[in-house]
Amino acid sequence: MKLFKFDKSIGKKISKFNSDFIMSRITQTAQPAHIGCMHLEENGVAGYHQAVSPQLLLIVGGEGLVRGEKEEYVEVEAGDAVFWNKDEWHETKTNTGLMAIVIESEELLPIMHKM
Numbered sequence: 001m002k003l004f005k006f007d008k009s010i011g012k013k014i015s016k017f018n019s020d021f022i023m024s025r026i027t028q029t030a031q032p033a034h035i036g037c038m039h040l041e042e043n044g045v046a047g048y049h050q051a052v053s054p055q056l057l058l059i060v061g062g063e064g065l066v067r068g069e070k071e072e073y074v075e076v077e078a079g080d081a082v083f084w085n086k087d088e089w090h091e092t093k094t095n096t097g098l099m100a101i102v103i104e105s106e107e108l109l110p111i112m113h114k115m
Contacts, residue, residue, distance in 0.1 A: 001068030001090065004081040006058075026081070026103075027056055033105035038098075040064065045093040054108035057082040057092065058101040064094030083108075 011024035040046065040062075048067075057066070059080045065073040066082050069089045076082060076098075084090045086106075092098070 029105040048091040056103040062098035064098040
């Protein structure tokens with residue numbers, strides 16, 4: 001398991017079309033990717049299981065706890081990202097609720113700074 005922070009300091013300033021924002025690259029894939037939104041309600045859990053492919057969990061709302069193989073739970077909140085390798089055992093849970101974007105792909109390579 002690897003933990004990351006969304007970090008605008010590594011992003012690129014976009015001003016084309018009268019825009020004013022920073023775009024930070026998250027990942028790039030050469031293979032098809034499955035992208036979904038996971039909603040865990042209060043006391044929700046995505047139970048302990050093996051990742052079927054490399055998986056990136058982007059926390060966009062709420063807070064919770066994650067763990068990988070042989071690891072203690074780590075607190076996560078909006079702005080955090082967690083990466084698990086294929087076949088890695090992992091779990092995500094929350095007491096208060098959590099929303100996350102899940103990206104899965106055989107060639108998933110996160111492009112973010114580690115926490």
